[in-house]
Amino acid sequence: MFERLLKKKDINAILREAEGKNDGLRRNLSAANLVTLGIGAIVGTGIFVITGTAAANYAGPALTISFLISALCCVLAGLCYAEFAAMIPVAGSVYSYSYSTMGEFLAWFIGWILILEYLFACSSVAVGWSGYMMSLCEGWGIHVPWHLAYATFDHTSEGWIMTGSLFNFPAVFIVAIITSLLLGGIKQSALINNVIVVIKVGVILLFIGFGLSHIDLGNWSPYIPENTGEFGSFGWSGILRGAGVVFYAYLGFDALSTAAQEAKNPQKDMPKGILISLLVCAVLYIGVTAVLTGIVNYKELDVAAPIALAIDRTGESLAWLSPFVKLGAIAGLSSVILVMMLGQSRIYYAISKDGLLPKFFSKVNLKHGTPQNATIFASIVTGLFAGLFPLNVLSELVSIGTLMAFMVVCISIVVLRKTQPDLKRPFRTPFVPFVPLLGAAICLMQMVALPFSTWVRLIIWTLVGFVIYFGYGIKHSKLNKK
Template sequence: MFKDLFIRKTLAELELQADGDHNSLKRHLSALNLTLLGVGCVIGAGIFVLTGTAAALHAGPAVALSFIISAFGCLLAGLCYAEFSSMIPVSGSAYTYGYATMGEFVAWIIGWDLILEYLFGSATVAVGWAGYVTSFLADLGIVIPPSMCQSPFIFDHTGWHSSGAFINFPAVFIVAIMTTLLVIGIKESAKFNNIIVLVKVTVILLFIGFGISHINVSNWHPFVPFNTHDIRNYDWSNFEFLGFTKYLAADSGRFGWSGVLTAAAVVFFAYVGFDAVSTTSQEAINPKRDVPRGILFSLLICTVLYIAVSLVLTGILNYKYLNVEAPIALAINSAGPSLAWLRPIIKIGAIAGLSSVVLVLLLGQSRVFFTMASDGLLWKSFAKTHSKFKTPHITTIVTGSFAALFAGLFPIGLLGEMVSIGTLLAFVIVSIGIILLRKSEPDAVRGFRTPWVPFVPILGALVCFAQMASLPGDTWLRLIIWMLIGFVIYFSYGRKHSHARKNAKR
């Protein structure tokens, strides 16, 4: 009864699909283009926004270690992505890989999970964009009322609170603009992306270079702030079993080494986008060689930049004050008049960079919807393209509407956690998929081979799952609810209309 849940697309079928894509897409991306594409997707809200949030709420200055932990998990997953992309040069990324290795039901889980990643990712970046725009306009004497530029809700370790605001209008505005551009048919060329990356990286290097002289080393002490709920700090004279249990469970992700791990899971969002390199395999000049290089080189560059920024940021301003939507702008303001000239440059760079990330994430979200609908797993209307603009306008509008809703109502920390758990789940499944593909297709041609299989995939899955486990329980609950909604859609519609299942019955 459930055997057909795991019907797979064969590599031969995917190769035919790749040949079809090749007829309409030009292979013009070099290894440099692919690397810069990865950097362009990764350098965004993670470095301009979540660095401060993770430091203030979880890890303190040790957020630099959190970035290293997340980068290690990304490297392991990236090696698996590299092998897949060299074998299956078609769109769909992890969704397509899952279809080829573990079957339709698992592919659905990954696809639905990717929707979570891109949907909440675009909303998170939009909130970060709003923070920098609000700060930049304030420098020009234009003040947006707090009620119109903040989330109506606040979510912290004590629970939910009302901020008194009505809506984060700038966040809704940028999502609406990017959605409109995507419907019209905006095309980002590799050259345009290279320029955006140059601007963003230049701004980051300016912050690092000129910020070093303003570091107050005392802000790094203690480097790993004490966890007030650490067992070593417990007053054993007042030991009570039930109280002790509650004590251990409460707030375990705030500071200490548990906080470093929690922050690693939260800032994992900062690396969202490197997997986008794998979706461009069909447009790479030499995908077997260049896509793996693009994935790994972009990860290396971004990790170095993240570590440097987190150290300078927490060195300039004490981590306790960094739980804001524009932490780098706040740090520059606190540095005094000597860095005043850098304020507008940093903010313009952040605004430009975050704008492109919102666009790319919305683009990725709509394409995942479109691919799943083309396979029959979602409604036919989602697979339609605009008669004039030739874009998947329905999926784009639906995506933009929900992203705008989330960006306008919810705080950035909550949104970032949802993106992190969605991405981590996709990486776990991709890592396991490599092991299965080695067994099911041992003789298939591989342009790149993940080293030390099964050790690397198993370790990658374990590291990513460990970071998932470090996320707050509420985040897991929201993931479960999201997946249950997906299961209802799949079993009520997708399973009945699957093209792969219909083809298998012929």
């Protein structure tokens, strides 16, 4: 039994399999497509949704420092991702990397965590999309009934409560629209994403440029609000907790690695896509956070659409920008959902190909070259969570899943350098083991800073994953059958 849990896939066999028929997945993504997919996934969640919540509850104006900490961790992890993505250019991301370095059981564990990561990323961004769409509709005089626009459940200091709303209809609606686009094929999805990225980056630059003249320096004082006496509630512990919460805003380059099997030249282009998109987005995040907390006092930013609030606070001078920002946010969040849904479906596909999930999930539509069943299933579960739960609960689960995945990648680089030093590495992480170990340490530090309730939910999710693996996966594993 123990040997079966630790059995590893041979990297050379993985590469030979990927170079064959490719199981219906098509290599249509260029380096430019990969960069825009990365930006499409990253820019949106952090800027348009979670920035306000994290500033109001954890770090105040010092959220810029939180983003810097997270950016440093992401660069370190991104270098490790780049080495793996170039060396093992297949669908599956960290799951596939772990299978070849740490064995089947740990691969399943991290694959299950990746499902958590992408599922709740899609759901939380869909909730944010709903907030901006509601704001835009109100501006146009369109009223959406309350019982069809908010989550069914909420989590307060007193525990779980029923809100009285039926479900968040706009959040479910956008998930359905994105699913229909993804089913049309990766080439079509990438083209739509390119257009959306140009629009949303343009809108963000307009907000930064015109918002600078409306900054009230008094809103930055104190820059680091005094700690309330509770860990994670402002002060430096709040900055650290804020870094852990906003960390999932950098999730895009992680999702990018799930599309490696659909890249034209993954050995060269995957590292470019990961690192360039990450650096561009880090600069945009810090700029928007500084302007946002300068225009609106951080105490008032605990809303689903913080940038829309900031625009409204400037009065008539930037009123013309409000519809553009809201439309840019809606478009931007749509591209985030698109890439996260793409990543989620590819994780189901990769795990199913190894037999750890039913083969239903690895069926590919031969006309469009997409994992059809995995995409439809991902849309159903994403829509359920987006319709039923609030933003704060979903975003914290994404953060802890992302941090754990990044930590595993960093450790795996060190393990593989020791166990298989002669493998061909088109891209090499610099300063090993210093860079990966530092990246793993920062990830662990941010995980520890997250609320205890988030850890409880992670443990419950993990236990469910263990039941599925020992009840189904280990019996149907193709590697163990061999």
